[in-house]
Amino acid sequence: MIDLRPFPSIETAIQAYLLERHIPLEDGMIGGDFRYDPDTMPFYVQINRGPGGRTGQLSGTFVVELEVFGREYLETESVASAIEALVLGYPYVVEADGRKVIIDSVFQNAGVSDLPWGDDSVNRFSAGTYVMTMRRH
Amino acid sequence: MRVIKATYREDRKSFGAFILSEGMRSVTYDVTKDIAAAARANAPRGDEDDGSHHADKYVAIREAGTLKVERNLRVMCKVVNDDPIALMNEFGNINTKRERTLGRTGALFGDFKPEGGPG
Numbered sequence: 001m002i003d004l005r006p007f008p009s010i011e012t013a014i015q016a017y018l019l020e021r022h023i024p025l026e027d028g029m030i031g032g033d034f035r036y037d038p039d040t041m042p043f044y045v046q047i048n049r050g051p052g053g054r055t056g057q058l059s060g061t062f063v064v065e066l067e068v069f070g071r072e073y074l075e076t077e078s079v080a081s082a083i084e085a086l087v088l089g090y091p092y093v094v095e096a097d098g099r100k101v102i103i104d105s106v107f108q109n110a111g112v113s114d115l116p117w118g119d120d121s122v123n124r125f126s127a128g129t130y131v132m133t134m135r136r137h
Numbered sequence: 138m139r140v141i142k143a144t145y146r147e148d149r150k151s152f153g154a155f156i157l158s159e160g161m162r163s164v165t166y167d168v169t170k171d172i173a174a175a176a177r178a179n180a181p182r183g184d185e186d187d188g189s190h191h192a193d194k195y196v197a198i199r200e201a202g203t204l205k206v207e208r209n210l211r212v213m214c215k216v217v218n219d220d221p222i223a224l225m226n227e228f229g230n231i232n233t234k235r236e237r238t239l240g241r242t243g244a245l246f247g248d249f250k251p252e253g254g255p256g
Contacts, residue, residue, distance in 0.1 A: 050237070050240055051237060051240045051241040051243075051244035052240075052243070052244030053244075063244070105207075107206060107207075115224075115228050116224065116225070116228075116230055117230050117231055118230035118231040118232055118233075119230075119231045126228075
């Protein structure tokens with residue numbers, strides 16, 4: 001697969017954290033690009049960096065937006081709520097780009113809400129917008 | 138020589154009242170109005186301009202409750218735009234690129250502002 005845009009360490013760290021938890025996610029169902037395929041995936045989690053923050057590669061303050069796309073409205077909403085609960089359960093240590101990092105504070109700017117997508121067959125939920133601080137462990 | 142011990146004790150209750158006071162809300166509201174004005178200037182505009190363009194509908198809300206940061210409450214003001222086109226502009230959809238007008242504008246103020254930014 002060709003990455004169309006870089007997937008920085010903060011996103012890699014969040015991806016690793018969500019994959020190792022109990023949300024039924026697999027590789028390919030979470031990433032920084034829109035890769036949702038309704039025919040093969042029950043849902044897809046998109047991780048985006050928002051504007052703002054002061055960051056290095058592995059440390060700094062980041063604005064992160066998480067979105068869930070899915071076929072079933074209620075399942076998509078429940079995945080978004082589960083992600084919100086997990087992300088707010090800081091601090092946590094995860095591996096990003098071969099190094100252990102700690103996400104030691106998470107503030108939520110906006111909570112779970114449904115967002116229009118313009119396609120009735122796809123449900124789209126924001127799983128929240130967060131300000132996170134990350135540093136090397 | 139006489140030793141005088143400092144007996145300063147922080148008054149968290151008074152500081153909490155101060156940080157939630159109307160004076161603090163006024164300062165926050167001033168910044169909110171600046172963000173709304175900047176969003177109106179930054180929003181993409183098409184050719185149509187009959188006075189009802191979504192870019193003109195970013196408004197500052199003074200009484201928007203409080204926000205909890207860790208265990209501390211802070212006053213909160215908001216910038217809102219109730220035009221559906223502004224929603225599409227902010228978050229994008231299957232056919233439209235996400236412009237993040239308000240997100241990008243807000244990031245220019247406060248703790249996240251780049252060197253030399255406004256606010």
